[in-house]
Amino acid sequence: MPIMMDADALAVFMKDVFKQVADDFAIDHVSETDLTTRLLVGERHLRPGGTISGPSIFALADVSAYLMTLARIGPKALAVTTNCSIDFMRKPAAGVDLIARTRLLKLGKLLSVCDVLVFSDGMDTPVARASLTYAIPPK
Amino acid sequence: MPIMMDADALAVFMKDVFKQVADDFAIDHVSETDLTTRLLVGERHLRPGGTISGPSIFALADVSAYLMTLARIGPKALAVTTNCSIDFMRKPAAGVDLIARTRLLKLGKLLSVCDVLVFSDGMDTPVARASLTYAIPPK
């Protein structure tokens, strides 16, 4: 079960389809079951005090599960999130990117399920965990 | 158990503490157990095709549960989301605000739990539902 899109193809697709936010994210690595992405933290992701906002962490988890799914099914912009459960566990470190490590747990005909651990770059205790379900558009 | 902050007090507090995003949201109504809020939808919340982004819907649910909690415990900026589960159920209508109806299900010493239904303004079938837990800072 090879990947249908590599990191470069995913980045090009993201720029085409989500140009408003594509510059927020980088794709470090992708395989059949794993994806590593990065939130390039900027002023717009911060809350007073310098912490990264919850919606920014959610957005990283959401785009990561989307890209992991597309890596396997190819460029289908219409895959949509149906469910996300997210636990915020620690305050992110200031001044560093967030790294998301995504695993593809299921790829069915109709649904994909991923889980994601989010870390401050250079730390080994997670800031957040999330699990997401995507509905895959019929062929 | 009266409220400690009314809609005006919540709006002032939000402008003080989250000035980056305070203009995105309006507070329509608050009582001891219920809050109605609104995402003032703008270009920055949209995805290509005109649909509202998942992170924007998450942000509305998150700020709503936060404000519902603060309405009861007073202005404690440090309340933090510990968990959110969200189901995206329908595509939002184009060109209208999102309305969030929040219920406070539990207000404990350490945790509050809310659920939120999100509607496109004027519709009566929900776009999304979410449940959120906030950790309340100790006195």
Add this chain to the structure above:
Amino acid sequence: MPIMMDADALAVFMKDVFKQVADDFAIDHVSETDLTTRLLVGERHLRPGGTISGPSIFALADVSAYLMTLARIGPKALAVTTNCSIDFMRKPAAGVDLIARTRLLKLGKLLSVCDVLVFSDGMDTPVARASLTYAIPPK
């Protein structure tokens, strides 16, 4: 959109298909969008100290969302839970049944979404809340 199974039809179906657990549950009321069910609390649902076990509360929420879905789509034993998020908020009262109030939030071709509030009989603050997604078998 009328219901395809009323409370009696649901009870008969449950006895046929889940005979191991059908005696644990009663169906008080069903409409197009709402269902009220009851866990008939017995020794096997209890933990030491007399509290009702988490898996018993989960089971009540799960069967309730299943029956709510079947009330609308008819007797399809193969509908399966794909996701559940549950918050345990208060200790159930001792010696009384649990009541589950279920709302159907979405009934699509492939997925149904319900939320459930669980109460100790006679109380008006919820013991638990849950949201569940069921995958509906294709015709």
Add this chain to the structure above:
Amino acid sequence: MPIMMDADALAVFMKDVFKQVADDFAIDHVSETDLTTRLLVGERHLRPGGTISGPSIFALADVSAYLMTLARIGPKALAVTTNCSIDFMRKPAAGVDLIARTRLLKLGKLLSVCDVLVFSDGMDTPVARASLTYAIPPK
């Protein structure tokens, strides 16, 4: 940060405190951050057709996160689940035990967070995933 209870101590504690269900579960392995447990599948866990019931899988995830937490904080029967999100992804294999692999993602003063992957014994694709939060009783 050593463990405060090893697999034998956890098994003895479970038999003391949850004697109704202790025989359903075995503890294969425990370390500071990981726990492997097993649902000893019997007739009472099955649905017609031989599949394992959702509440039985939930119970395995729930007891696993509880035991992982106790392994680190010691025998505190009063730790309670506050939240669980669970995805059911595949039908379990018939006639084999379920294995749960639990990771401790956070151990705070008030809350612990674990995630759990559940497998049919001998398979390497997961049947279910769950994440759970436990409230830790104050000292």
